[in-house]
Amino acid sequence: MAEENSGWFNRSEKGIITETKDKKEVKEGLWYKCPECKKIVPTADHENNLNVCQCGYHERIPSVKYFEILFDNHQYKEIDTHLTSADPLNFKDTKKYSERLTAVMKKTKLKDALTTAVGKIGNYETVVASMNFEFIGGSMGAVVGEKIARAVDYAIKQRCPLIIISKSGGARMMEAAFSLMQMAKTSAKLMQLSQAKLPYISLLLDPTTGGTTASFAMLGDVNISEPGALIGFAGPRVVRETIGRDLPDGFQTAEFVLEHGFLDYIVERKNLKETISQQIRMFME
Amino acid sequence: MILLDFEEPIGVLQDQLHKALEIGEKTGVDMSAATSELEKKVTDKRLEIYSNLTAWQRVQVSRHPDRPYTLEYIETMTDGDFIELHGDRGVKDDKAMIGGFGTLDGQTVMFIGQQKGINTKLRQYRNFGMANPEGYRKALRLMKLAEKFNKPIVTLIDTPGAFPGIEAEERGQAEAIARNIYEMFGLKVPVICVIIGEGASGGAIGIGVGDRVLMLENTWYSVISPESCSSILWRSWEQKQVAAEALKLTAKDMFDNKLIDGIVPEPLGGAHVDKPEMFKILKKEILSHLDILKKISPEERIKTRMEKYINMGVFIDNE
Ligand SMILES: [Zn+2]
Numbered sequence: 001m002a003e004e005n006s007g008w009f010n011r012s013e014k015g016i017i018t019e020t021k022d023k024k025e026v027k028e029g030l031w032y033k034c035p036e037c038k039k040i041v042p043t044a045d046h047e048n049n050l051n052v053c054q055c056g057y058h059e060r061i062p063s064v065k066y067f068e069i070l071f072d073n074h075q076y077k078e079i080d081t082h083l084t085s086a087d088p089l090n091f092k093d094t095k096k097y098s099e100r101l102t103a104v105m106k107k108t109k110l111k112d113a114l115t116t117a118v119g120k121i122g123n124y125e126t127v128v129a130s131m132n133f134e135f136i137g138g139s140m141g142a143v144v145g146e147k148i149a150r151a152v153d154y155a156i157k158q159r160c161p162l163i164i165i166s167k168s169g170g171a172r173m174m175e176a177a178f179s180l181m182q183m184a185k186t187s188a189k190l191m192q193l194s195q196a197k198l199p200y201i202s203l204l205l206d207p208t209t210g211g212t213t214a215s216f217a218m219l220g221d222v223n224i225s226e227p228g229a230l231i232g233f234a235g236p237r238v239v240r241e242t243i244g245r246d247l248p249d250g251f252q253t254a255e256f257v258l259e260h261g262f263l264d265y266i267v268e269r270k271n272l273k274e275t276i277s278q279q280i281r282m283f284m285e
Numbered sequence: 286m287i288l289l290d291f292e293e294p295i296g297v298l299q300d301q302l303h304k305a306l307e308i309g310e311k312t313g314v315d316m317s318a319a320t321s322e323l324e325k326k327v328t329d330k331r332l333e334i335y336s337n338l339t340a341w342q343r344v345q346v347s348r349h350p351d352r353p354y355t356l357e358y359i360e361t362m363t364d365g366d367f368i369e370l371h372g373d374r375g376v377k378d379d380k381a382m383i384g385g386f387g388t389l390d391g392q393t394v395m396f397i398g399q400q401k402g403i404n405t406k407l408r409q410y411r412n413f414g415m416a417n418p419e420g421y422r423k424a425l426r427l428m429k430l431a432e433k434f435n436k437p438i439v440t441l442i443d444t445p446g447a448f449p450g451i452e453a454e455e456r457g458q459a460e461a462i463a464r465n466i467y468e469m470f471g472l473k474v475p476v477i478c479v480i481i482g483e484g485a486s487g488g489a490i491g492i493g494v495g496d497r498v499l500m501l502e503n504t505w506y507s508v509i510s511p512e513s514c515s516s517i518l519w520r521s522w523e524q525k526q527v528a529a530e531a532l533k534l535t536a537k538d539m540f541d542n543k544l545i546d547g548i549v550p551e552p553l554g555g556a557h558v559d560k561p562e563m564f565k566i567l568k569k570e571i572l573s574h575l576d577i578l579k580k581i582s583p584e585e586r587i588k589t590r591m592e593k594y595i596n597m598g599v600f601i602d603n604e
Contacts, residue, residue: 027444082603082604083600083602084599084601085600086599086601088542089531089532091531092531093518093524093528093531094519126296142597145598146600149595168566171486171508171509173514173532175508176507176508176509177507177508177533177534178484178597178598178599180487180508180541181456181594183463183466184493184494184594184597185594186471186596187466188591188595190467191467191471191591192591209294210487211486213459213463213489214458214460214462214487215462215466217463219463219467222437231460232445233453233458233487234449234454239449239450239454241453242450247451251451261457262457
């Protein structure tokens with residue numbers, strides 16, 4: 001599990017297996033510069049504010065931070081930790097896929113582009129499958145598909161809700177059609193979840209595009225997002241090249257997607273736990 | 286007939302054949318021995334070339350401008366007994382996605398597919414076979430209509446991708462494709478999907494979840510086109526041949542990887558060389574699958590359909 005350089009709240013209790021060490025001292029002279037408003041603040045302050053700038057810019061944060069935000073008392077257990085990508089096509093572009101995988105695993109300390117955790121949210125047992133954008137752009141290969149499938153199985157077995165947190169550039173090209181078929185695989189599993197009458201909350205974060213948006217991310221019983229997140233089918237560069245002119249302001253932001261009717265609501269990170277707890281309660285009560 | 290670059294040797298022989306025929310006509314000299322010899326050579330050459338096509342060459346054949354498109358398949362396979370249905374009942378009628386009821390050997394079938402244009406003007410009109418969200422929603426409406434009246438569904442897939450435009454994003458291209466994939470798992474009627482040309486990514490699978498997914502021999506199906514793959518992974522448009530090989534996108538590769546259920550043979554030289562034969566082959570193929578699928582209960586079909594996709598994907602479980 002990725003160990004972040006700092007937490008932003010006091011961890012009174014240790015996570016079940018989160019291996020969370022004591023809050024590290026923030027080094028002197030560590031500053032965060034907001035890419036949106038360019039304001040510079042001490043990193044410690046920024047992190048205490050859940051990596052959200054005063055201007056409202058929500059910085060990308062890794063899955064483990066969402067687990068800590070969402071789960072009661074920051075307690076959760078990671079499941080399905082042993083799945084890693086195979087290389088069924090022996091794929092090689094400028095680099096071998098197998099080597100790419102080894103390198104990215106070493107760099108990110110992650111096994112693949114999705115981490116699943118279970119714990120309680122607002123006292124309801126919940127399974128959360130969260131994509132790791134830092135792992136090959138959060139791309140969906142067979143491991144992502146299988147871990148979502150197993151998360152659904154867990155939800156059905158425990159009769160609990162499922163949350164999928166998407167942060168993904170889409171399909172993993174190095175798994176080619178195997179990757180494409182994960183769109184179908186995950187959708188089939190969500191249909192099983194639906195038949196079991198269990199809720200699925202889809203949290204689409206910055207960025208969610210391509211085959212991820214065009215499958216499980218858009219299939220939530222509720223689809224929600226954070227302010228300013230990029231959400232789309234085609235990436236903005238592709239759309240710009242297709243139409244041959246600049247894109248309108250705010251195109252493909254969460255606000256744009258909400259306005260066009262594909263999100264239920266946008267929630268600020270500081271309200272995420274409360275809102276999701278409330279949502280789960282309304283489904284499960 | 287337009288020849289692809291790698292078909293040049295066939296063209297040379299065809300030219301010789303035409304000349305021989307011309308001479309025969311003009312001079313009255315009996316050229317039958319020479320012409321039948323040349324005809325055999327053309328066939329042999331075609332066989333030689335088509336037995337060893339590279340992945341990229343198959344992509345080229347799949348995009349051959351003379352290749353038959355969806356409506357021509359439907360019109361011919363139904364002997365013209367086809368009524369096209371229009372519109373998604375929400376936004377508009379998407380010309381890149383067509384569908385309607387047709388009669389296949391006495392039974393009503395819902396046909397749905399992307400439609401490419403046959404000339405410059407029609408290619409624009411059909412948006413090059415790139416559907417917008419309303420196209421996917423029209424497809425879903427027609428699938429539900431088929432389900433209501435207990436008619437099997439046949440989708441014919443031929444698209445370079447779902448359209449990546451501003452309005453497509455505004456109207457939820459991703460949601461439309463996701464919804465179709467999801468809903469197709471629940472369809473109580475038999476669903477057969479056939480890649481008849483290009484099967485590009487989400488645009489293809491958006492009408493591509495079925496009890497049987499078949500690919501014509503010279504088609505491709507993958508997560509991305511070889512050109513786009515080259516541009517993203519190699520950062521150059523020049524590696525499309527290499528990308529085509531790496532993606533394992535041919536019918537044979539897809540079948541070997543158990544990602545499709547069957548390969549439909551094409552006439553020698555591709556579907557466009559002998560269209561009537563191609564239509565005959567596909568019609569027979571569809572009917573034989575329908576015969577099998579009709580005997581299975583809807584519950585069993587849906588269960589098998591779901592399990593098939595749930596089992597797709599190779600990974601390592603170190604537990
Ligand atoms: Zn800011």
